[in-house]
Amino acid sequence: MSAMDRREFLWTTAAGASLLARPGGSGAGWPDESPAERDRRMAWWREARFGMFIHWGIYSTLGGVWKGEQVKLQPAEWTMQAKHVPDAEYSQIAANFNPVKFNAREWAALAKRAGMKYLVITSKHHDGFCLFDSKLTNYDIMDATPFQRDVIKELAEACAAEGIRFGVYYSQLDWHFAEKPVARATIPNFDRYLEYMKGQLEELLTGYGPFGSLFFDGDWMPQWNNVLGREIEAWCRRFQPHLVINDRLSKRPTSIQLAALLKLPYRVPVPPVGDYATPEQSIPGYLPPCDWESNMTMNTSWGYKSFDNNWKSTADLIRKLVDIASKGGNFLLNVGPTGEGVIPQPSVERLEAIGKWMQVNGEAIYGTGAGPLQNLKWGRSTQKAGNIYLHVFDWPAGELKIKGLKQNVRRAYLLADAKADLPVSQAGGATTIKLPEIAPDPISSAVVLEGR
């Protein structure tokens, strides 16, 4: 067994041993929800495949720098922890949060142009600052900043206008209540904090229109467990029964946390609470047994980090999107706007380019399932409604020959030129498609195989 296999085995064993998968397949949903009802509730999310993640808050004013010192190892939204800033001092920076360039409609329109079908923004991250007008605290954008606009409300309305599903990220880990800003913080008077958390979730789920999804985070905090997770899931579903909720209401095994932190491959466990698993900054090397969504940054920080220019290329991001879809997953791609409310230009450029690619290739991503051909050297495959989509990264000379395809192919064509049939033959267990010399797209070109 190779070292990698052994490590993966360890993660799998640890993950498997510590998770009691809920009966009824992946995810929890309503305890008595039938598989058909769950499929109906998940349908838009499985169709969407691609969403925008937004990490934005008072930490964005810092750009990953605290008193002249760069936050190097942690992402920018962890500045409070990285620089061991007491809450009394850190919370003062809210007075500098005045994002006068924020334009919700521009953000929603950019997500739409990128081909994204849903958007998830941090309503409250670990620092506890609220981007929405909460009646339960003054540590929010209405009371603690000169901006005094409810950006969650503005963005929810903008998404509705652009036809994009709106959702929020909410951290159960809260350094504004914790004894100190550390990853494994404990919160005194935890029952009182839980009531605060439930009250804020009620505010969000009753005051901002229908949500598509909720992304919880911070399950690694010592006080969190699956019982609380199920309690909060049921609480949220009281207000919006058809929410799609991630797995971080679960108490994911520490091995998953460590693997994510160390960027090691790990088996995505079926969530005991919530609807989908959330591999982070990674794509599983196999087909997970449940709904799942990979969330990733474009550089290395979720929150705006002024000196982080380690941007993934557009080609890399498109191929990640294809790879994720080929394994039946969703891609939640992050932007970290500045303290002024501006999405960094490198992010905008990549999203515009992905959007142009999606205009041609979106049919091979949206609503598709994991492809019948896995572990392809030259590309990936997805499938939908009897069609197989071959996503060709490395364009071959003259023809593409694939073995192991069980389906009979009636017709083959380039998604970029659907009117022109490609010569296709099937013999001896192989399917051969004659291809033009030049690929329609240098990054990834879709060849459609229509079933008989």
Ligand code: FHN
């Ligand atoms: O600690 C957070 C981090 O800041 C970021 O929000 C990511 C996004 O999935 N989640 C946690 C790290 O796993």
